[in-house]
Amino acid sequence: MGLDDRDALRVLHDAFAASADGSGVVAQFFSRWFGTNPAARDLFPADLTPQRVAFAHAMSWVLGELVAQRAQEPVSFLAQLGRDHRKYGVTQRDYDLVGRVLHASLRDELAEQWTPQVDDAAREALNLITGVMGGAADAEDGPAWWEGTVVEHLRVSRDLAVVRLQLDHPLPYYPGQYVKVEVPQCPRSWRYLSPSMPADETGAIEFHVRTVPAGLVSTAVVNETQPGDRWRLSSPHGGLHVDRDAGDVLMVAGSTGLAPLRAIIMGLTRWADNPRVHLFFGGRYPCELYDLPTLWQIAAHNPWLSVSPVSEYPGDPDWAAQYPDVTPPRGLHVRQTGILADVVTSYGGWGDRQILVCGGPEMTRATVAALIAKGAPEQRIQHDPLSE
Template sequence: MGLEDRDSLRVLHAALNPGADSEELLRRMYTRWFALDAPVRDLFGPELASQRAAFGRAIHWVFGEFVAQRAQEPVAFLAQLGRDHRKYGVTEQHYDSLRRAWYSTMRSHLIDSWTPAVEDAATQAINLITAIMAGAADADDGPAWWDGTVLEHHRVSRDIGVVRLRMDRPMTYHPGQYVSVQIPQWPRRWRFLSPAMPPDPDGFIEFHVRAVSGGMVSNAMVAETRAGDRWRLSSPHGAMDVDRDGGDVLMVAGSTGLAPLRALIMDLCRFGENPRVHLFFGARYPCELYDLRTLWEIAGSSPWLSVSPVSEYSFDPPWAAAYPDVQPPRGLHVRQTGRLPDVVTKYGSWGDRQILICGGPAMVRATHDALIAKGTPPERIQHDPF
């Protein structure tokens, strides 16, 4: 029966439920894995809790799909995960030791319900998951990562850095997508960043980074990046896009959430005619609206683009005393004061627009909810996963 035996798969799925004692199961699995294959430990950062949780969520979802006898989405997901895992330096030998550790941990954890049928389902599921990941990784002959050199780093506000790099070879991605980034100050700590410009045939790329409070990697990117640093990029993801035949567009950017929307706007500049695009660009303080000059320049020569700056406070903090005061050129929207969700929905639901929201999770959720409350159809709204 194996993968067709839904009752046995249910037993395995339940054992991996994050609400149950799956944390203990996963802890034991990793311990066993590192005992069987000591070098594999070096692939991971020092702190394993969030990694265990991410692995647990992924396999719980996959087993749920197996229970429902759905194959298409889990196979696509695992293949993508396998291709992405190339950047961690994962090899066939690691998959082999994982299979053995995973199987024996499941067996000892489920000792009371470990029937031959459950054993069969577990063996087949573990083999299938690892085979899809390893097979997809093997079949991908594109690069697993792209290395590049930091050319410039501008600290455009206390908490925001603009980093420009030149990649050794041009990276392929769609404007609006995000990529995985590893910096020399934090080896093996990959973080997502969204390129702030469309892909460039000469390999130039720009990122906008906001240091989040207590954040390991973002603070190093903003405070410690130097020209000459070597960054490693991988795995473009995301499907945010503007359909040029899909009607007018509303974009809402919170802080460095501007980056992917800026890339999409720059890409639209290639065309003579575009749908109208209204961009709300928000930050806490006026001085944190770091890229207004570029946006105004584009708007000045692109009649389809309007830019509305929004800041939560009407004044700048003391640390910004020496920052230049940016005022819009004549005829462009002046800055408004308020929270993005309130300012945006003041004008109605924008329900007839393609809507793209980008920024920190709290701002994206609040803007999304405020629009829905105004009557915007949810299917009109796009945002990246949190």
Template sequence: MRFRIRRPANTPADSFPEDPSLAPAMDTVEPEAPQAPLSPREIELIRASASLVEPLAADMTVYFYAILFARYPAVRPLFPPGMDVQRGRLLRALLRIVDLVDDPENLVRFCGHLGRDHRKFGALEAHFPAVGECLLASLARYAGSAWTEEIAAAWTKAYQTVADVMIGAAEQDARVRPAVWPATLVHRVSRAPGIAELTLRPHLPYDYAAGQYAAIETPWHPLQWRSYSPAHAPREDGTLTFHVRAVPGGAVSNALVHRAVVGDVVRLGAPMGDMVLDAAVHGDLLCVAGGTGFAPIRALIEEVARRGGRHQVNLFIGARTGAELYGVDDMLRMAQRHHWLTVRGAVSDEYIAGIRGSLPEVLAEYGPWYQHDVFLSGPAAMVASAKERLVYDGTPPERIHHDPFDTPVLHAS
């Protein structure tokens, strides 16, 4: 199967301005899907074949990268030496796309994010046909005798749509901002055992919204990117402060926590994520933070303060032990200055003074929260269980905001 990627209409590949300060402010407008939505029959075929290969998906992604690198060795330098994380990302992206094939608006939105994010890897339009060819070959191999020409045609159409949207989003993004931002480490301090607070000064203006996250690449592990959220609203001096936990086996997190020193230069990817204050429609907010998920929540609360405190905010910070519960003192001091902020800390695995229990249990005790917009950040299991409890108690799902579960900030325990 050979793919011919079509350049989306009205998206010339303009180069980024020589002087980044002259670039217009980024207005992320999702490109329209470049061809008609998939038919119900095509959606049925894609989902049925995806279900068929899903039990073998881990092996399929290994095979995909093996034939991709064998057939197109020029793309190998775009990937890190160790491929375990990358294979997992591909699998999650595929499953997400399959989940969204009958939801064109969110499919285009998701693929637009992918296209902009892939700029930091050096992905080019010319790479997409090779990826599509090897992806279909992998699906066909693991679907076995169930694979038909009709299924291949449905996947070809779906991949063409995904590729066109990603290319259009990347080209639009390239007209207004760089793919990566070099940034110098200007300050560091320990916040808790295994957690470092790192302040970076980007060499170019870095525009983001409170609650978003940025991918970071260190000089010690090229091509390995991990995402972290600035722990504050945008500052006038342009610096960015991140809270990084050293995760066992995490090359990037351990390098940032244990190896990086003032003066080192890292690289940032474009800001990503939709967990921003403008997503809220109610005046009352419930903010829930576990572990280093405290960083984007703190940024959102700073943004509320910047806007004059037009929201009533209930903040819950949770951890397993008192030693892991950090950030509460900072927020209590903020609550003394702002009447609209209420702060509570909870510990689940240790008997100490204060609130005891998991965050979902504590939320149920202090609720209901059905008249609030909810912002959740922390370990994926906590976010999922808290969301389930809130929905059970009457909070509309569309009022619950959190980053995608494949964002690394949601993987740290």
């Protein structure tokens, strides 16, 4: 029965779900793969834990969708993954090897659970995964990656930086999408970043970056990036967007979660007639609302945009004096103090709006939960995929 055998597919799904921490079949797969092809190890950073966890999550999700007999989203996801993996120089031969190694790892891990039915389901599922990824990569005729030079690095707060680059060739993307970025300080460690401006035909691009705990890439970008550094960018991902014909919009941005929403807002300025957009921009301290002057300038010329600054604390710490003053000119909404989700929902449920939420996973989960509790329809809320 293969892909029609839900029970067999569920056995495969459960094997990856049980390996959510990167152990079990996932650890066995990576060890076997690197033993078979030692050169593949050079594609990854020294610490494999994030890659193992991400791989377990992806496989568990794809197989879970196949168990539910939903193929459209997994195929789209796998196609994008295949296009993105071109930056590693992966070929169809590599996909064939990965498929064989993964099949052997599953067979050994499942042991007594490995029945002829599970074997058929595994072969068909792995053929689908590697076939879609390899086929999408072969069909793509654009660059495997884009390279660019850092032209400006602005330290706007203690753990926040704005980085501007000039790409060798323009990168086509939609406002609200994100890309993977590799920086010279952390080779082979790719991190997702969202451009904070629409695609530019000259190749100019800008990112807003905040350090995260134990984040090697973000720490390097904020603390060590210098003009002249060469960055590498992947093809774009994501579908965050505003439908100009679907009514007014609520945007909620926590810290550098502002970047994709800012890009969308800047994209909307090309049109004379837009839905009303109310943006709540939050940070811990007033000084961390780093882009208020730019937002004020946009709002001053576009009456459909309203901006509400929110900080968790009413005043700034002593170290704020070392960084640029972000107090906007008069005319922007008065800054409010409190937890971002609480401030947003104090206005109501926003159920009549398109809702876009961007920020750290904790902030995003809290805001989405608060909005739903207030009556906002979950299907009208957009946010990027959340890491655990």
